[in-house]
Amino acid sequence: MSALNNLIKEFEHPRAFEMKFMELYNKTLLTCKEEQPYPTDFTRPSSLGKCARNIFFERTHAPKDPIDLNNPWIYNSVGILESGTDRHERIQNVLFKMEEQGFIKNIDIPTAIKDAQAKGIKSEFVKWNEDKTEARCCNTEYNLYFQADGLVELDNKKAVFEIKTVSCKKLASIRKSQKPLPPHILQATAYAMCLGVDYILFFYEDRDFTSHFPILYKVTDEDKRVVTEKLALVDKCCREGVIPPPNKLECMFCTYKELCNSIENEVAPEGEL
Ligand code: SF4
Structure with a gap:
């Protein structure tokens, strides 16, 4: 039976x-899934493309939306993040080999921090991660906690080295525009400000074929203004316990939708936000 x-x-x-x-x-x-706790007193550069309210929620450790186990993105995002981390290590190994062969110079982050301090920049080296592949640093002027992928020198030009792994489709559109994506510019501008350099070498890699498209980018005053103002807004809101205004253009991947909507519904009648 x-x-x-x-x-x-x-x-x-x-x-x-x-x-x-x-x-x-x-x-x-x-x-x-490995998650690093978000620092309360600092903003991470990788958050700068997000809405200020989202960063405020991260810094104040607000409750996230319940996990929807039927959403395949929940599982896919684990692998995407892991493969990004793995590729970072392999690409950085190639950079070390390039240096061994005399093609480029890799400036290690603790040295880069000392150079930045000599220029009056308030950056500090905090610690290495366990396997000494990531240098964790902070900046007490902008309240940033950061770990740049590297700093390279070629033909007397120093550039923050920023690895970005993206889908094939996204890489195709980046190739066409020849421009880095706006959230990536904000993130890397923060590194450039903290390390006192003017250039960023974005190293785009697609996840399917690992084909590459590097873009050398000169940080503009406007980039610095946008970054500085956003950081100042989040800091002020954290200090004063005031929730920043929402930016509904950034909601797609936000994990605080429930909390955010409940705040909107509470204050909507008075129209105070
Ligand atoms: S739901 Fe949208 S507006 Fe609200 S915090 Fe998230 S990204 Fe910002």
């Missing part, structure tokens, strides 16, 4: 085994 039941089940749900496996895999995958 049970053999017959199994046959019936298999007929009704021909991919039941695979689906069960996938469900268990995904459940386990979420337990492998």
Whole structure:
């Protein structure tokens, strides 16, 4: 009877085994996810493309939306982040080999911080991560906590080295425009300000074929103004406990939608936000 039941089940749900496996895999995958706690007193440069309210929620450790286990993006994003981290290490290894062969100079981040301090920039080296691949630093003027991918020198030009792994489709549009994406400019501008350099070498890589498209970018005064003003707004709001205004253009990947909507609904009648 049970053999017959199994046959019936298999007929009704021909991919039941695979689906069960996938469900268990995904459940386990979420337990492998590594999350670094967001610092309360600092903003991370990678947040600068997000809405100021989102950064405020991160810094104040506000409650995130419940995880929707039916949303495939929850699982896909774990792998995308992991493959980005893996590729960073491999690309950085190539940079070290380029230096060994005398093609470029890699300026290590603690040295870059000392050079920046000599220019009066209030950046500090905090610590290395466990395997000494990431130099964690902060800047007490802008209240930034950062870890730049590197600083390279070629033909007497120093540039922040910023690796970005993106989808094939996105890389195609970057190739066409020959411009870095706006959130990436804000992030790398923060590194450039903290390290006292004017150039950024964006090293775009697509996730399918690992093809590359580097862009040398000169940081503009306007980039610095946008970054400085956003940081000042978030700092002021954190200091005074005031929630920053929303930016509804940035909501797609935000993990604070429920909290944000509840705040909107509370204040909407008075129209105070
Ligand atoms: S839901 Fe939208 S407006 Fe609200 S914090 Fe997130 S990104 Fe900002």
